[in-house]
Amino acid sequence: MSLSNALAKTSPDLTSRSIAYFSMEIALSPSVPTYSGGLGMLAGDTLRSAADTCRPMVAISLTHRRGYFRQILDAQGQQTEADVPWSPETTLPSANKVISLTMQGRQVLVRAWRFDVVGVTGHVIPVFLLDTDVEGNDEWDRRLTDHLYGGDTYYRLCQETVLGLGGVALLRALDCKPSVYHMNEGHAALLSIGLLEEHLAGNPLREAQEIDLEAVRRQCVFTTHTPVPAGHDQFGLDQMYQVLGHDRGAAIEHAGCLHNGLMNMTYIALRFSRYVNGVAMQHGKVSQLMFPDYKVHSITNGVHAGTWVSPHFQELLDAEISNWRTDNQYFRSVYGIDPARISACHFKGKQRLFDVLAKRTGHHFNPSVLTLGFARRVATYKRASLLLEDPARLVAIAEKIGGLQILYAGKAHPADGAGKSLIRDVYAAAARLNSSALKIHYLENYDWELGALLTQGVDVWVNTPRRPYEASGTSGMKAALNGVPSLSVLDGWWIEGCAENVTGWAIEDAETEAAEAANLYEKLEKHIAPMYANPAAWSRMQQHCIAINGSFFNTHRMLAQYVCNAYFPFPRLADAASPSVPVNEPAVQTLLNEPALA
Incomplete structure (x- = not known):
């Protein structure tokens, strides 16, 4: 400021x-x-x-x-x-x-x-x-x-x-x-x-x-x-x-x-x-069906790495990858960094999150325990309570794996009564289920600063929208930049970002919410918890998240696509159905002649 x-x-x-x-x-x-x-x-x-x-x-x-x-x-x-x-x-x-x-x-x-x-x-x-x-x-x-x-x-x-x-x-x-x-x-x-x-x-x-x-x-x-x-x-x-x-x-x-x-x-x-786009590959397809009389393209959203990468990761990247702030493709170079150093940076972010939460809420969380994060605008289609669909099984998993912590956050629109009801449902579930093995806490006033702390500090980012209503989603992208894998429904950006057991896990489609929740629990118990218990494997996954997803799901790449495809499209990229699409050739030439930083 x-x-x-x-x-x-x-x-x-x-x-x-x-x-x-x-x-x-x-x-x-x-x-x-x-x-x-x-x-x-x-x-x-x-x-x-x-x-x-x-x-x-x-x-x-x-x-x-x-x-x-x-x-x-x-x-x-x-x-x-x-x-x-x-x-x-x-x-x-x-x-x-x-x-x-x-x-x-x-x-x-x-x-x-x-x-x-x-x-x-x-x-x-x-x-x-x-x-x-x-x-x-x-x-x-x-x-x-x-x-x-x-x-x-x-x-x-x-x-x-x-x-x-x-x-x-x-x-x-x-x-x-x-x-x-x-x-x-x-x-x-x-x-x-x-x-x-x-x-x-x-x-x-x-x-x-x-x-x-x-x-x-x-x-x-x-x-x-x-x-x-x-x-x-x-x-x-x-x-x-x-x-x-x-x-x-x-x-x-x-x-x-x-x-x-x-x-x-x-x-x-x-x-x-003259140019219309959705904000992810799948969303572009859904929008094309919604608006069949118009050509709808897709440019997948991203996030600004310099804003959302934790201070600890920024120090590491500045020391090891000097050009990452102006060219996010260099995130692929984290493969040259020892995964243990990446894991150590994330642990500092996790401890920082828990220190802030202790001051804000009076609740203390254990940094050695697997911690899930679910934070977004509260709307019914985002299904905040899917993770709590089978309380008995969730408790059993928490006891089996040595503990589980779940952090919720999100605002409902003031006029959205159904969204507000979902928040109360999570509160009620937390009151019933909280124990020595399972801790569920809903954080008040989800905003920029809390969003950064959560995406930098939790171990797994959870996303459970009802398909196909997630246009893109960006919080999981912020998490990925900090070495945090996602457990998510295959919608929005996650269709493009999910490499199973590499950058995270997919919650499989099913005919009922109960069946989807069962798949979520299966992934949590049989795949996520065992990998978390193996520090070497987990740190390697954190490295994959940054290298694979961080290098693509960023606004540097997104904006470059807007410049070349939407703002000043090359003649060969112009929509054949719209021959009058203008091409600002001087502007394109200027962009082509500019140095890498420009």
């Missing part, structure tokens, strides 16, 4: 930024609560890799003055929420621009704060956080950028209008004219309407022809992140016209962006993008 502020006095040249990245949430710093979970973490990691590898990017998001929420859990696991207020005025420099946006039939003023993501080479990615808390705005409008995913659908549509239309207007006010606009999920889809208005140069949107829509498509890239229908924002036509006005609403209808009689942000993004 201090580095961001120190460098903020000299703003980077925005006229040279050719890629604009729009995301409703971005995890920029543990002290800036502008994110809720995986989507925001991915966005932040993307920008951190862009900074490390000197990409010509700029990013747009919202300020979220009151954050997402702090989770408070009582003795029974009942979740309540509290705001996480912060002050951009005392934290970040101003962008020194105020733009006016027409919405809800009135003018709304929008300003922005700048957060500089600084790479290891000193390259800066400026992130502009839009803020409607501006003197002169209607009091209700001033609260529009307060709560991430807060309020009702009308509030959400207003927020997404600020993000899309306001973001485009701010970039123009800053004399920034990117050639590529990347919509990270459908929340930002209205940027396409802003680009269409700009292209028509003041003429009514109703006069737009297919050639005008194509001009916008040439600039836009869209990443969809969820196969869950509820994850695709949609709004009634009355709200669309009330917030956006008749001209914009009619243009959205005319462009064929409605779905089932509703304004659908995903369909707006699909209609106005």
Whole structure:
């Protein structure tokens, strides 16, 4: 944070930024609560890799003055929420621009704060956080950028209008004219309407022809992140016209962006993008089935290694593999490091985790005991309780293998009653089952710092989504970077990352949850525990996790794929079904001629 502020006095040249990245949430710093979970973490990691590898990017998001929420859990696991207020005025420099946006039939003023993501080479990615808390705005409008995913659908549509239309207007006010606009999920889809208005140069949107829509498509890239229908924002036509006005609403209808009689942000993004992708190989296939009228590619997610590798591993890597921070393919070189040193680094991370938990919770955990981690947003399809499906068998396994520790964490959305019920279920199971052999503990307020401690310190990362609802998942990737194997359902990224008994284990598909749980227990008892009891074999697996999965499931590789396949595709890679896909040949040539660090 201090580095961001120190460098903020000299703003980077925005006229040279050719890629604009729009995301409703971005995890920029543990002290800036502008994110809720995986989507925001991915966005932040993307920008951190862009900074490390000197990409010509700029990013747009919202300020979220009151954050997402702090989770408070009582003795029974009942979740309540509290705001996480912060002050951009005392934290970040101003962008020194105020733009006016027409919405809800009135003018709304929008300003922005700048957060500089600084790479290891000193390259800066400026992130502009839009803020409607501006003197002169209607009091209700001033609260529009307060709560991430807060309020009702009308509030959400207003927020997404600020993000899309306001973001485009701010970039123009800053004399920034990117050639590529990347919509990270459908929340930002209205940027396409802003680009269409700009292209028509003041003429009514109703006069737009297919050639005008194509001009916008040439600039836009869209990443969809969820196969869950509820994850695709949609709004009634009355709200669309009330917030956006008749001209914009009619243009959205005319462009064929409605779905089932509703304004659908995903369909707006699909209609106005020349490149669309899912976030894992399997998710790309699932998305193609969901949207058969559009070509859907896949670029598998990653994580930013410099952020998620533990301090102890960073010291080891800095000493042994000097270029790993700018080129993550060098993680394969951990095969030249004694596996015992890798295991020793992980043990330090495990001890660090347990020391923090002892201070936070008063509970003490044994670093010599096999420890499982399960931490993610709490939603029913993620099945947090599958691990507890057969309590008697779980207890028996714990007693047989000399002890078992299970650490849970995760927030349920404030309006998700079913998710909150799952947390209470885990609490109740822990109260019944905790013994000298088995310890189950649910950790309060899963956030950036706790997520890092868990992925760096547990022995096995557990993931149990109901197929095919896991788009990608990234927490297991963070664990792999720290030598932690996964025990997971074959969905999302794990289809690509699972080498059985090498990087982890697959929970096999079955017709019932009981059968899947039985397979989980079988893997735990017959494969995981025996290997954990063999230090040499376990340390070798830790080495495989880093070398095989760490070298691929990172945002350096992911971003390079976006640059070559989506942002500035080579002619031979252009979609044959879309002959009008533009190729920015000067930009491609520049990238090809740049040194390895660029």
